[in-house]
Amino acid sequence: MEFAAQVIDIQKHYDLGSVVVKALRGVSVDFPHGDFVAIMGSSGSGKSTLLNLLGALDRPTHGEYIIGGRPVSSISDDDLSAIRNEMIGFIFQSYNLIPQYTVVENIEVPLHYRKGYPTISAKDRKRIEELGDMVGLGDRLDHRPFQLSGGQQQRVAIARALVNDPQIILADEPTGNLDSATEAEIMDMLCKLNAEGRTIIMVTHENSVAKLAKRQIFMKDGVVAGEGLFPG
């Protein structure tokens, strides 16, 4: 069967000159379509490294990563950019909005890098508005990030991640900077997106967050140490 994403015995080494840091030391995971996975583990265990590889932001040192049925090793850098643009939506712990842009402009950014560079159409505008409403920021579309709370900024980031209708959502500690009430709202949104059929892979430290996922992967020292809620 074809998976949304599949990593096969991947390793990631960082050559720091004097030492080689092995951030990933042979990880194999299958992510079926519509999966909702929480990746857990202690700090430095390689969670972010794995997520970046899954997001096609980087290539593994060894092993293979297959996304959309294609091995990443056979894909050019430009095509990796296209994959990120079309198939993947990123949500970061620190939101990563462009500070000088308004909410609308931030949501628009992925549209500027679409294949063939089409200009933003009326249909696109409508979709941005709908996304704004969906994340509950319909009345703040012309605000700038510094005028918004952390939770609101993360909603903008979610809208931005969704604008190109990707199959996979990658979230690195999406609620890491938020209070528990806001955390619940954001998680509610992610659950809905998963219910729509999107594959969601999320890094988290919180058991309460992780248990909302369909399954949990526990990492330790660059390898998968187990599945299920820790300790369990």
Add this chain to the structure above:
Amino acid sequence: MKSLMLHKLRAGLTMLGMVLGVSSVIAMLAIGRGAKEQAQKQVLKLGATNIIVRSVKPPPESAVNSGGASVLRYGLLRKDFDLLNKTIPTITQAIPIRELTKAARHRQHDITARIVGCTADYLDINHLNMAQGRFITDDDRQQKKNVAVLASGTADELFQYENPVGQSVRIGDKFYSIVGVTIPRQASAAIGGSMSGQDYNQDIYVPLETMRVRMGDLNIDRTAGSFSSEYWELSQITLRVDAQDRVVETANVIRESMKRNHKDDGDYAITVPLELLKQAEQMGIIFNVVLGSIAAISLLVGGIGIMNIMLATVTERTREIGIRRALGAKRRDITVQFLTETIVLSGTGGIIGILLGLSTGIAFAGIRSLVESFIFEGGKAGSDFAQMFSEMRPEPVPWSLPLAFFISVGIGIIFGIYPAQAAAKLDPIEALRHE
């Protein structure tokens, strides 16, 4: 684009070099063209094959004391005229004139006119035309007739609505009958030496020989209590050379010949219109070198400044670059973005520079007065040059505008490519982690 607006002051300062460089390019070409056109106009008016020798009144201390009243003797002599006319084979025509100012009168109308003693050739050589009647003829000269031709302005003032031809005018204490009136002519530009700009419209022309017998060579001026006398035989000799390529060599022969009757060259000046062209070219070269260096240095400094600011921008916006890469931007997209921003920056500088360059005329007037007061102070050698300098107007060259714009865009590309590529080369993950 937005991030450019964010740092208005910084962007403005960065553009300064571009602005200066581009405006220098525009100004350089405008001044070059202005100088050339000015010189060509001059030469056309004065005649490219003409050489003009004029009397110059020396400073008063060299006056000779003769019997209580001082008589100032100076200027061109009739023997100068004979010498030049007869001994230099390349001269085809020599036209002497003598000028002085005197009161002219008709009934109650009274003016101070420039009286020009001249020959029949004067009409032609000064591009004058007759409105009515005739000009001075050789016959008038030989018979020393008491005839006069009025310039249009003189005729208007003295005769108003009457027809002057056939009537008479009183010059000094003698009467002359009017035989013709000229058509108004635009005043000529000033040339070097003693010749100030001529307003041909306030003249009265009489035969040279008539002037000599009826007015004499001595001119007594009884103004302001003391009375001064001046003695000069001729005011100007216009010499026509047979071919343009022999003008310079002929001018040198004239300079030598003039030394025979004059101990020093303090009482006459030689103007060679053709040499004005060369001086204009020299002036153009001086300006081009000065402004060209300013332009080159400014553009280089401006370009480096832009590169510097763009490198700083790339560092500041590293995280933004990471975000864009994560959201699907290819390396080329990043390159294009930063290169575009650089070009907008340098292009805006270029446009401001073009506008500034076009207002050279205003700036030039200021520079001119500065240069005049410092460099050309009284120097005789520089006087023709100074004169021309003070009369030329920079003339913007149309094609210099697109050229200047392309230069500014080109500078943007040259100095923007490195920062843009540095931005594109950033590793997305590293960039996202920045700060």
